[in-house]
Amino acid sequence: MNREFFFFLIIAFLILDFIVDNYFEIINFKHRLKPLPEKIQALFSLETNEKQLNYQKDNFRFGMIVGSISSVFVILVVAFKVLPLIDNYLRLIIENEYLLTLTFFGLIFLLSFIFSTPLEWYQTFVIEEKYGFNKTTLQLFVVDKLKSLLLSVLLGGLLIFVLVWFYNQTQNLFWLYAWIFMSAFSIFMMLFYSNLIVPLFNKQKPIEEGELKDAIMEFCKRAGFKLNDVYVIDSSKRSTKTNAYFTGFGPKKRIVLYDNMMEKFTNEEIVAVLAHETGHNKHRHTLYGLITSLISSGITLFLLGLLMNHPVLSKVLGNDIASFHMSLLAFGLLYSPIELIITPFSAILSRQHEYQADAFAAQYGYGPALKNALVKLSADNLSNLNPHPFYVWFYYSHPPVVARIEQVEKSDRVTK
Numbered sequence: 001m002n003r004e005f006f007f008f009l010i011i012a013f014l015i016l017d018f019i020v021d022n023y024f025e026i027i028n029f030k031h032r033l034k035p036l037p038e039k040i041q042a043l044f045s046l047e048t049n050e051k052q053l054n055y056q057k058d059n060f061r062f063g064m065i066v067g068s069i070s071s072v073f074v075i076l077v078v079a080f081k082v083l084p085l086i087d088n089y090l091r092l093i094i095e096n097e098y099l100l101t102l103t104f105f106g107l108i109f110l111l112s113f114i115f116s117t118p119l120e121w122y123q124t125f126v127i128e129e130k131y132g133f134n135k136t137t138l139q140l141f142v143v144d145k146l147k148s149l150l151l152s153v154l155l156g157g158l159l160i161f162v163l164v165w166f167y168n169q170t171q172n173l174f175w176l177y178a179w180i181f182m183s184a185f186s187i188f189m190m191l192f193y194s195n196l197i198v199p200l201f202n203k204q205k206p207i208e209e210g211e212l213k214d215a216i217m218e219f220c221k222r223a224g225f226k227l228n229d230v231y232v233i234d235s236s237k238r239s240t241k242t243n244a245y246f247t248g249f250g251p252k253k254r255i256v257l258y259d260n261m262m263e264k265f266t267n268e269e270i271v272a273v274l275a276h277e278t279g280h281n282k283h284r285h286t287l288y289g290l291i292t293s294l295i296s297s298g299i300t301l302f303l304l305g306l307l308m309n310h311p312v313l314s315k316v317l318g319n320d321i322a323s324f325h326m327s328l329l330a331f332g333l334l335y336s337p338i339e340l341i342i343t344p345f346s347a348i349l350s351r352q353h354e355y356q357a358d359a360f361a362a363q364y365g366y367g368p369a370l371k372n373a374l375v376k377l378s379a380d381n382l383s384n385l386n387p388h389p390f391y392v393w394f395y396y397s398h399p400p401v402v403a404r405i406e407q408v409e410k411s412d413r414v415t416k
């Protein structure tokens with residue numbers, strides 16, 4: 001099969017991806033108006049319900065417009081062979097292979113940064129503002145943007161530099177060295193994310209003295225979790241939305257609660273959410289997540305290595321000279337259908353983990369409080385109460401609130 005065949009295959013994949021994405025978004029959007037089970041409907045006020053529907057409508061419209069423009073843009077760029085043109089032009093002025101690759105990716109990054117920044121501004125200061133979520137000031141928005149720009153340039157630049165070095169040194173075994181390096185990097189990031197990255201954007205503090213701390217301490221004792229690993233983060237400086245998460249593993253694990261929770265939730269509800277996060281620790285979910293991601297990145301890099309050494313595929317985008325950056329882009333495009341197939345499997349696994357963590361909280365007697373917390377969370381965050389089952393199956397990392405409430409009630413009955 002020749003280069004043209006694979007080139008058209010890439011265009012076909014891009015179009016397929018665009019159609020699949022839009023199809024899912026549209027069926028999901030239409031499904032939101034289907035009636036909920038009466039018992040569930042009774043948990044949410046009519047006003048909340050109406051607000052939720054409007055919020056979804058605004059986000060759907062915005063997402064469809066942005067998604068369509070960017071998909072069409074990418075399809076045109078690939079179809080008209082703009083990438084090899086840029087590659088050829090840069091080769092005229094830059095001889096050094098490292099500098100060439102860094103400049104090439106730098107240009108793509110800069111373009112997407114310029115495209116996405118006004119959209120993020122709109123999302124934050126128009127849509128989120130309209131529903132009362134936004135607390136970000138323009139100054140904070142700009143500072144955040146500059147910080148993440150610097151971080152991406154430094155970390156992204158370093159990663160690309162090391163990968164190009166492996167590519168130049170170890171042609172056939174490139175994938176293996178790259179995999180070892182990337183694995184070490186992701187383990188490091190997972191361990192030190194809370195210490196190195198989060199403090200650039202947020203403050204994390206231990207729980208303050210008081211009734212809540214006492215309640216948490218009592219639960220931690222029962223569940224065998226260290227109180228020192230529980231933190232409150234100042235999420236309220238950007239948004240009124242609420243959440244909590246579990247991160248890291250081993251001695252570097254921590255549970256982080258959003259400070260917005262302290263105002264809106266009762267102590268028992270907060271402990272219930274904490275119990276859910278402890279469930280993730282008990283069942284070693286972050287460790288399993290890490291292992292699956294290491295295996296999948298190993299397979300991905302092995303396939304990337306095959307493409308890089310292939311005389312046709314490494315030049316499929318229309319470039320005459322095979323290079324790290326053109327191969328990586330070609331691979332990303334050819335790999336997208338495989339990624340599409342993997343998506344639902346990782347979503348299924350993640351949803352199972354959520355059910356396990358919920359069941360863990362219920363086991364400790366926090367079923368009813370967790371149910372209340374889930375209702376509050378989805379009412380406050382205006383989550384979609386009625387997503388399309390197919391959309392959920394494909395994309396959702398967390399089960400929809402209705403399914404979680406039903407499952408918590410079930411495990412409560414079993415415990416009793």
Ligand SMILES: [Zn+2]
Nearest residue numbers: 276280354357
């Ligand atoms: Zn969870």
